[in-house]
Amino acid sequence: MGKAGFFRFCLLEVNMDYQKLLELQERCISDEPAATTAWCPIHIDVAAFNMEMEKGDFKKAYKVLEKRMPFPRLIGMICDHPCEQKCVREKIDRAISVGELERAAVSYGCAPSKKALSPPKTSGKVAVIGGGISGLIAALELDKKGFAVTIYEQSERLGGRLWNYEGKCYEKKVIEEEMQTVQKLGISVNYHYRIENEELHKIIEEYDAVYLGTGKWEKELQIDPQTFQVGGLSLFAGGGLYHKDNSIIYSVSSGKRAAFSIERFVKKISMTAERGREGSFVTPFDYNLQDAVPAERVEKSGDVYSEAEAIEEAKRCLKCRCNQCSKGCSHLRRFNMSQKGYAKQIYINENVIMGTRYANKMINSCAMCGLCGEQCSHGNGMEDIIRATRESMVEKGKMPVSAHDFALKDMEFSNSDRFFLVKSPPPIPKEKLEQRERELFTYPRITFSNYAQSLYKGDKPGTEKVDYLFYPGCQLSASYPEYVDKTYRYLLDNIKEGVGIMLGCCGAPADWAGRQDLMKESAERIKNTWLEMGKPTFILACSSCSRVFERYLKDINYVALWEIFVRYGLPKEAKKGGGSVLNVHDACGSRHNKIIHESVRKIALELDYKIDELKYTREKTKCCGYGGLVFYANREQARDFVKDRMDESSKDLLVYCAMCKDLFVEEGKRTYHILDLIFGEDMEKLAAKKMPNLSERHVNRAHLKQKLLKDLWGEEPEAKKENTLKLIIPPEVWKIMDERFILFEDIEKVVAHAQNTGERFFNPENSNYLASLRIENVTYWVRYEEKEDGILVSSVYSHRMEVAKE
């Protein structure tokens, strides 16, 4: 990437791109119905129905039917369940017995429906010819819409085909009761009134619209399949006249749909607008059956399922809806979000002018790991949206300061003099030089040029050409300074071309925090170093670094340390695993880097470990909960990520990112870092070894720098200013320091200030002192006692609110 391109990239999308949010909302199909619901002509929510059935809550299940099904006591018993043809279970075993479950719901959950209020009849008047299923339903719907309805029924009773099932599916009494409700509504019924073609014309004249539901008619009618209108007249027809197959549920559907058309017709509204999803349709979502376990269909032992049988059968239902993204993501699950819902929340949050931005915490709890994007078959994914949202929040000054403050200060530390370092390769020790000369003698043609170069490499950055630059990253150096040291020595020993070293932070925290200003600064620092050193290949040991390099430093070639180990061979001292089985937890930062996936596995296999792949692995790996700075912004959410992964893994984990190891071990999961396998001694201890706390992570980095300088370049560190305080920190205080993001060095400053100025409070009851000091944007408080052997710290806390000085 050229410089101009680099800047353009960094300045990209400072403002939220709402178009992208809308596109994501449109593409997300999380609210699309299950195949059965879409195919049901009256769109019963089959998944919701079965969810209640499975709980044995037949009353609630019945209510789900009632929502969309008129006369559920009757229709529910005789529904011809065309939905079953579309049940996805059919692909693995057999469809759910929805029809039988409906009957069970009516049998065990039927409750008298609330008396519907009949609204004033101001919409117009409609005649319904035929009091069978579709006619009754049309009449009922029209009554609800405020039409004065008159039914013309040729026989002495309403119900038509409903009577065919008397004594088989329900008793006579039930039909009579249900039919009475029709009349109670104020629908007038003319019994023994047969209308034929001739009189139909008169009726059409007399009423605003007419519905024909007679099952048969003297002549063929041209019925519009969408509106059920007949030949552009005020006449509508459905039921058996339209559906020639005697389907009960399609008669219900056409009665309802015709009533809807009649309302539009009378009110002179478009007859066709927004009606694409009436009747049976095919859902655009294809349920992923990967996790579905085959289960035999429950057969009924009597006329109707017993309660227990119904519950068992309902359990087979997969309750399909598209949740591919949240299935893999503890964040989406914690906030109960689909990507569609998430995009809406972001939109609202971004547009709050006065008031609370309720979605801030959610937006800062996404690991930005990219798994949702991998899972979605419709090309959605939250990572870029979250990044843009966080950048927009920062831009507007609306990013909660406390969310990322500690992580950004940690990054600042890593890029300060205390850790930051750039060095060309150290001078080669005499004995190694002699060895190389021997090699040179043996293989002059192959090694001469590289060898000759390596002899003249200087010890100052930028003065000589360096082929490789080892960049271990900030967190590996904090967790494992000794491994970084060993690795660098390994690289110096094994790679004849010069290997320099650079310590610092790549800027990942800034990228996650939406701080493009700091990200840009960090990327420029790396890029300038790279140019000054003659464009060496970076050797990266952290997947977050590799993600940053791929996004912001595309010009720089990098190779993962793990690939180097494969290429140059493992150190001879590396212990063998003796066939132990490990679950590899790939790092989310390098989910698309197949070379890294393979290298890590090759190393483990070579060391005699066996690998048992997790379900979510390689490009579909999960985040440990550190990504996106979730660990700092929402500790409970971070813990969810860890627990989720632990539930999936039955073996010891193998990771290759320092933070993954930290987080898993913290929750008690035995975990090896790949460098544990390569350089570790006591493997049993290493798997459960607690990682350094936040304060030690600073110290480790600072010491690493000093140690490397001293051992390899013979440079003594500058004399550190003497601290005369001796602080005693009990274990429980160390724990709360980490929970509250308070460092040892903060405490030192507070106590030193109090001891020097005398500004502190004293509690004569227990001889405790309490002191405070504002450091940057935080006020730290330390409670302590002066003991003979030092200062015993008993508590620490902080706040961001500032007290005005008098």
Add this chain to the structure above:
Amino acid sequence: MKEEHSQNLPWVCDKCKKELVLSKVKVSYLGGNFEVELMKCPQCNTVFIGEELALGKMLEVERGLEDK
């Protein structure tokens, strides 16, 4: 935002050797300014903020302001 149990506070200002008194104090965060009653030294005006207050009500107000 009031210091709990302010009446029974055992702490004294170590520098001035004075008992703390409840007074109106100005606090601010992210551009929001409030006047609250807190314990402070009547002589040097150093304000006492206890753990319970800092991690309770004060934190709540901070979070509330951060989301505004």
